[in-house]
Structures are given as C-alpha cells and as structure tokens.
Amino acid sequence: MSQAFLSATGMRGGYGKADILNGCDLIVDPGQIAVIVGPNGAGKSTAMKAVFGMVSLREGTVLLDGQDIAALSPQDRVRRGMGFVPQLGNVFPTMTVEENLEMGAFIRSDDFRATLEQVYHLFPAIAGKRRQNAGELSGGQRQQVAVGRALMTRPKLLMLDEPTAGVSPIVMDELFDRIIEIARTGISILMVEQNARQALEIADIGYVLVQGANRYTGTGAELMADAEVRRTFLGG
Template sequence: MSASSPLLEVQDVYAGYVKDLDILQGINFRIEPGELVAVIGPNGAGKSTLAKTIFGLLTPHQGRIVFQGQNIVGLKSDQIVQRGMGYVPQISNVFRSLTVEENLEMGAFVLNQPLQSLKESVFSRFPRLADRRKQRAGTLSGGERQMLAMGKALMLKPSLLLLDEPSAALSPILVNSVFEQIREINRNGTAIVLVEQNARKALEMADRGYVLEAGRDRFEGRGIDLLNDPKVGELYLGVAKAH
C-alpha cells in the first residue's frame, strides 16, 4: 500500500441478500489510515449492509473492496480479521454465557500466543470491564456489553474498526460514554467506520461522512460540512427548511 493509498476503498459495489435484488447500488466509499468516517442515512439505506459487505459477510455481485492494497472480495471474515480489520455488529456482538475475560480471549482466538498483555490493554482502556472480568457477559448492562464488544474487536489491534450502530438502544448517558470511547480509540490511531442512526452526533465527531440513500452514496464530505449542509439537514437531521 503506497503512502497515498486509502486504507480501504469500496469501488462501485453492488450487493444484497437475495439474488437479483441488490441493496447496495454501486456504492463508492473510502477511508484513510487513522480517519474516523461516519455513515448515516435513513432506515433501509444500506448502512449495515455496507458494513457486512466490507467484512465479508456478504459477497458483492459487482465491484471491488480494496483493503491495505489488496482486493478482499471473496475472502472469509476470519481471513479479513487476520489482515487487520475488526467488526462490531449491532446485535449478538458478545457471547452472553461466557465471562468478560473469556469473551476477550475469543476475540483473539486466531493468535497462538499468550493473551494476557492484550487483555490488560483492553482492561486499561475499559476499567469497568476490568472490574467485571469474571462476570458473565449476559449480566452486563447495555453500555458495558457495547464496551466489551469493542474490546473484543480490539484484541487483535486492528488498523480498521467497523462499528454498526454502537449507540442503538442505549440511554443518553451511555451513548455519550460509548462515543467518548470511540473517539479515544480513534485518537490512538485506529481508523473507524461508524455506521450510526444518531447522525448528528456521528457527524460532529467524524473527519468525514457519507450519507447513503437507497443503496447509493448521495452525499460525501467533511463531517462538519455535512452537519451544516441545508439539504442534509432537511432530509436526514430533522432540520426544518427555512421559509
């Protein structure tokens, strides 16, 4: 990968769950090393489908996905993980019957090495998880489970982390806490793709953003510019049009 190449580039991708019924309709998307990029848009726009397609859970019918200079279309998710990408799905993102510590170990199952130092680095980032390391994940609060899901994905120190709706179903206080953790992970050098229904908050913290609509990238730009764009505000942020 040359110094000027994006970390990840999605090129004219079509993908869906049913043959001949594509949800993604020729999406183009990129993220640079260390960037935080928000993906927003109405329900059904294809946001989660984009994340799943990037991570190899769906195979595009057309187009390329280039990660660290290599086309990863056709690779399985575990192969993509080993190339330096992590993914936190919106639901079913922890093993509820396992302890916090066992969940973290599952996040690094591909490594054939002692995991203690990796676990301790996650615990230092999420002290609440350290306090609950022997507790079953199913007994954690929603916010704690979200932190555990992110910690599990960080065990392999990915260069890119895909987060699918990390604030879903959380209280406002917990939303702020989770977003602060995301900001801190990004400050420490991990590039983040943030798929998020809380569009305003996502754009406020993003370097750049994409607005998806009907499976296409309708708007793209700096987070702050999209936040202040009247068209984006009217269509996606609930801002009334001036008369």
C-alpha cells in the same frame, strides 16, 4: 498523500437477486473515523457487511491496505486486520467478560495479556466485572465488551454496526469518546450510526446513503453545515 486503508468502490449487490447496494463507495484513511448515516433501509449495515465479506457483491472492488480482498472469507479478513462488531448478538452471554475478550485473541499465537490490559484501561467499567457473565451487564457495558473483543484481534480497521443502539445518551457520549481514543492510536473506524447528528460531530468523513448509493459525502462538519442534509437527515 497516504493511501486509503479501506477503499470499497462501486459496490453493487445484496441478498439473493435483490440489490441493496447500488454503486456505493466507502473510503477510509488510516486513523480516520468514517460514519455511515441515512434513513432506515438505505443499505448502511449492508454496505458494512459487504466490506466484511458477509454480503455478496455482483460488482465493485474492496481493497484493504491496497490489496484486493474480494475472495477472502470474513475470518481471513479478520486476519488481514479487520474487526467487526455487529449490532445484535455481539457477546457470549454465558461467558465472563474476560472469557469474551480472550475469544477475540483466538487468531493470535503471541502473549495477548498486554492487549487485554489496554482494553481494561480503555473501558474501566468492565475491568471490575471481568469475572461476571457478559449477559448480566448493562447494554452499554455489553457494547464495551463487544468492542473490546474486536480490539483483541489488533485490528487496523474497526467496523461498528450501530454501537450506540439502545443505550442512554450518557453512555452514547462515553462510547463516542472511546471511539475517538481508539482512532487516535491509528486504527481506522468505519461506523454505521442512527444517531446521525452525534456521530457526524466526531466524524472525519461522513457518508449519507440513500437506496444503497452515496447521496452526500463530506467531512462531518461539512455535512452538519449542509442545510439539505440537516433538513432531510438530521431533523432540521
């Protein structure tokens, strides 16, 4: 059996003295799409930020490719293979699309032009707007730029916080299709998503969080077939 690329177990912590996470576990295998769903305030984004080192943990272990990364800063975690796309403020609006993507290559000392062309191939809608300021793009196009910039670091684990927030259903479907394509290249995906039903349809594994703890864990298909999950979290 292959070793999980991400193994975050027993995570307990939050902001200040308040614990948002209460023993949360997140395991992602290589090339897997893992989706975190749950009600508002369940700790979904906090769990992802804890994995990325943006939230302090009082307890728990975060292993990346078998290595304990608890002492590493978010910047060092990027160098180890993590890419993170926050929900808000995820592009530089006064910089062009291409400048945004080039910012993603800041940790690289090699020629990144091949990766740039791969991003444009993955997201053709922004390829024709490479000289346009990112702030002038539609919400869906800005999300593509944000994901593309994270891909420029050549991550092994790509973390997406609400990637389809505020976009139309058509754009949401397109983004999910691109996420599937990214995972097929061997990149692991960890995604927080409010559109739970649609996200679970593409998930290899799903985590339903409630009050910072795992309530249900299973494949996307298993969670979709669970009557209690459907009734409580998927609208019936």
